[in-house]
Amino acid sequence: MKKSLINFILLSVSVISVISCKKSNPNFQQEAANPEFLRKTQLQVTESIIHDIFAPPVSSRIYVYASLAAYEAAVPGYPKYRSMVGQLKGFSKVATPEAGKEYCYPLASTRAFLKVGQKLTFAQELYEDFEKKLWEEYKTIGVPDDVYKRSIAFGDSVAASIIKYSGKDNYKQTRGFRYTVTNKEGTWVPTPPAYFDAAEPNWFKIRPLTLDTASQFAPPAPHPYDMTKGSPYYNQVMEIYNTVKNLTQEQRNIANFWDCNPFKMNITGHAMFATKKLSPGGHWMGITSQISRQAKSDYMQTAEAYLLTSMSVFDGFISCWDEKYRSQKVRPETVINAKVDKDWLPVLQTPPFPEYTSGHSVISNAAAEALTSMFGDNVAFSDSTEIPYGLPVRKYTSFRQAAREASISRLYGGIHFRQALDVGNEQGENVGKWIVSRIKTKK
Template sequence: MKKLSLFLLVLTAASLSGCRETTSPEIYNKAASDPKLYNDLGIHLTNVIIHDIFKPPVASRIYAYTNLAGYEALVPGNPEFRSLAGQLNGFEATPQPEEGKEYCFPLASAKAFSMVGRKLTFSENMWDDYEKEFFQKYKDMGIPDDVIDRSMAYGEAVAKHVIDYSGGDNYKQIRGFRYTVTNEPGTWVPTPPAYADACEPMWNTVRPFTMDSVKQFKCPAPAKYDLSKNSEFMKLTREVYDIGKNMTEDQRTTAYFWDDNAFVTNVVGHVMFANKKMTPPGHWLAITRTVAENQKLDLMQTTECYTMGSIAMFDAFVSCWDEKYSSVRIRPETVINNGWDPAWRPYLETPPFPEYVSGHSSISAACGTVLTHLLGENVAFTDTTEKKYGHGVKSFKSFEDAYWDASYSRMYGGIHYRDGVEEGTHLGETVGNWVWKKLNTRKKEKDALAVR
């Protein structure tokens, strides 16, 4: 009998020693609300997008839906914020948590984000080990098992809701569509070195998040294709050519810094290979992270910035791509090579889609405009995003300063005309202002919100 009692005592002690130590909701919610956790998820998503070589418009779609899921799962724990259900085109009410039950909404948000990110990317193996290690951090915070299970389940419910929503945006229906080059004078044709097919020629049929239609914001017509010496078009082309022949160090640095080419083609002799890099949307969300950290924004504010910026960039891509494949304007490289200098090459690789208007200019201005509304007009920051790719760092006085720098970088790089970058920037500003006007993330009126 004594031996049996001793055995049960040892068994009980061993069982107790294997239990996790739990803490109070106040303690674990504070730990789980560290924005660094959400930022790290965003960095991982960018790494997966780079690995999978998603094109910039597609990358913007992935960022928008993942951040929407993360935002929606966090809203119930932040009563001063409101859901975007009913505000985004076709987005219905998000599942709600069970009343009277304890949740860790930062954990639910992370789960929703990662589940959507996994669904919309290819490399599931990159998520497996990462998620195992990432979600262990929440267990180590002392969150009770039932709260973990309930919060993860809620995050999954929100993720499924967003995934279902994404399925209705016409993205799947336009996979594999190829553009037919017309060879009409002044229209786009594939460019060296890869002569790649046109990128996402049907992107203007994807459902926008906020715009009433893809044609809601129209750009002015580009300069008429005219090869006569003194035409406006030839003046624009000559400017690109002259910059390329006489680039200053500042222009070269600026062009390279904002390259953001997801798949840079390199040709050495008869060998062709490529380098993978960050896309423009990834670059701007990295800027968002930098400023959010600088300003010590809390988790909800950080997620708000990511979500609003992502949605603005997505809609800017839709609007921009509608113009690109309407005007189908020829690239400077083609005009110059077929005209007066067959050996001329742009400093940056010409991307595989029509020139007018600049996509990078559009989405940079859209995101920068939204961030200006959210965080202020004179927010100075140093952008280290491209340092890991050998592009150095740049400091800016404001978001506007940064997005104009990004815009003109495309002209310095030899891949856009001046009107293409300037009108692209104006389009992005218009879209960004529209997104800000259209969406209410706070329950207070916007004019009552003090700029941080």
């Protein structure tokens, strides 16, 4: 009996040892550093942003703080990289790991990205299954329990640091304000079919990450409203009117590909329903995922790409919105219906904010500069971001070419005048180049 008990104990110990050996993985750090963990986490946050229907500038805020959290949580594990502490406005402190302890920094980084994304979005139920499966994947890799728990805790600490930092960017203080529509000819008014209030009229008050002020790259004033035949303003009105009436199929495809309308109202007879889509910033974050995969970027390079792209988009929106609510220019649809053709319709639904400058032009060119600085110019890529919305892949020879196409799409779509695009392109370039010149990710 005693011998049988001893044999049973020895057998149990052997089984436990085998199980323990299976759990232990000497390569867990390398396997946990698979950037696909971060990419699919970014995609999950995007799905939540789409569900919650955030305005494009607000979406950019979610992306940039989540990306900053991911980057800062990864930095201690990559000695060649430097923290953003002291480089971003008001960013003076972030949680640090305990000296002498082992961490899985990619795990902490992915955790930090997700936690900030969760905190800044509403639909928490969207994360439940994803989060459960994500952490289970890390455990399956064989991350030791103590390293796993320590890394999760560190990711949470970094996320808390970034949430605290985000709380001082004036976002809360700008909630609840509404734009007052004037009756002055040539100024913005709500547009059909939903006649939404103006979106984020106080976004210029949000703290930039790198810009000295929201107006640092303020563009020249737009053409004055003047419907006298032959005036610069009249000419651009007629250009967009005739362009939309004579669109080629390729121009229509371009307009639809870069629509990026988070909340499109569809009207059929007396029925009205909404279609949710990717935001402009979300489209460029999607491009960042694709190009980092194409370039075989490692975990830290992917986190760096998300950071620089999201920073460019975020500061780009602040710069653009500063001008939008200064010039308060009317949209083409309003002018054309009142002065040229009451039955004319744009291809795309007119967004609910002033016309000048073009947000797509500004943020796309800013993002293109960030991506070019990382991956190089003339990098060909295929953009499959819009496949979930029934649109085919489009191919580009460079990020700058993609940005220019995003810009001209707004003319083809009938929602922006030429001047807003051309000036917006330059404005976005200036923002992107400023960020690339000021932010140092490497030591």
